[in-house]
Amino acid sequence: MDKVPSRRSDRGYHHGDLRRALLTAAMELLDKQGIDAVTVRAVAREADVAHSAPANHFRDRTALLTQLAVASFQELIQDVDDVCARSRATKREQIEAFAEVVLRFAFTYPHRYRLLWRADCIDQSSAGFQTSGGAVYGRLRQIMETGERSRQMSLDTQVVAAWSLIHGYISLRLDGTLIAGKDEQTGEPRERAIVGVLLDGIGAEY
Amino acid sequence: MDKVPSRRSDRGYHHGDLRRALLTAAMELLDKQGIDAVTVRAVAREADVAHSAPANHFRDRTALLTQLAVASFQELIQDVDDVCARSRATKREQIEAFAEVVLRFAFTYPHRYRLLWRADCIDQSSAGFQTSGGAVYGRLRQIMETGERSRQMSLDTQVVAAWSLIHGYISLRLDGTLIAGKDEQTGEPRERAIVGVLLDGIGAEY
DNA sequence: TTATCCATATTGACAGTGTCCATATCCAAT
DNA sequence: ATTGGATATGGACACTGTCAATATGGATAA
Secondary structure, X not given: OOOOOOOHHHOOOOOOOHHHHHHHHHHHHHHHHOHHHOOHHHHHHHOOOOOOXXXXXXXXXXXHHHHHHHHHHHHHHHHHHHHHHOOOOOHHHHHHHHHHHHHHHHHHOHHHHHHHOOOOOOOOOOHHHHXXXXXXXXXXXXXXXXXXXXXXXXXXXXXHXXXXXXXXXXXXXXXXXXXXXXXXXXXXXXXXXXXHHHHHHHOOOO | OOOOOOOHHXXXXXXXXXXXXXXXXXXXXXXXXXXXXXXXXHHHHHOOOOOOXXXXXXXXXXXXXXXXXXXXXXXXXXHHHHHHHOOOOOHHHHHHHHHHHHHHHHHHOHHHHHHHOOOOOOOOOOHHHHHHHHHHHHHHHHHHHOOOOOOOOOHHHHHHHHHHHHHHHHHHHHHOOOOOOEOOOOOOEHHHHHHHHHHHHOOOOO
């Protein structure tokens, strides 16, 4: 595997693999310092190129951030698929596993998760974004449509409820509004308890 | 009620009520053009004062935005209290009414609602912010602790589940991830349907 | 009334940003 | 070998937040 010299003085006029280098640097900045730190110029500095070099690979800052979001979605999808590959007995367990994966991703990479929902930073009309974002929702829908279903509400309502609950809990935790905790009655982690509320609410079989 | 001249040329060196004027201008910018448009300088321009005049009333941009958030929370609290004043028969109806109020606020003032959760724009340690933000959560908790409760989970788990679901649904709608819709089975608005999921999940009596 | 103080407003400056432009470089295809 | 086209550079511009020095004038004290 050919390595591209990282220092400007060690390489020629052209970088060789700048696009990838920019994405790597940008993701690192995102993880370590948050969205605001991912400026075009800071990313260029990290990659040791001129401040306007990124323009050759990304139309603007939004395009760069959109690519980070797409990459994040794809990683999340991968995580979900990895877990779902191990077949589980009940639908209830599958939904619990899905929630666990998303929660783990969000708490491991809080800034990446936040970026996914920053409409002001992302080109939501981008095909890549819509596809990868839709795929996550699709995975959950796929899980929830299997087996018996409540006849009291449509599948989409169940999926929207599940997604809203999980996403809402994560958002509140990442914002600092909520803190980790346990159910005072059962002692189980709060996130497990609220997923239980959801499962009971949609009437998921055991 | 004394009016302060709005045009710079129509008033003296001092404005008279600049703090209020700045908050008004800032809220207007927020509603019309979103958080990014609320820059210190743009607000100063709207109020027709020098670009650094706001510094005398708000330490920095964060302080200004924090005040907008506090004002928004207070308005939301007012709305909640107005609705809850009209006593309702069942706990279920009260929770539904709470959700309806928050949903209406969020869809009426989307940028205000978004600002409430922008940790990067707000001084979350501010006393006013913590108080007003906590008050909303407190109102919901108050509603949910009345009457009979499920013995399967703690009150806080129920409240967290409710708040997560409502907040998550709103966030997804405001981000454009979800669109308004009806339950394909019952025909009721999706937001009502998912609140129904919650109510069933926590075992709320009718 | 007059003098002084202090909150408030102004102007100017600086560093940082995104983005455009003209220019420089170099690889690759003709 | 020459010529394009892709990519990188450096400079420029308008905008941002924030700081510092200065100007103003109302309120208070003498």
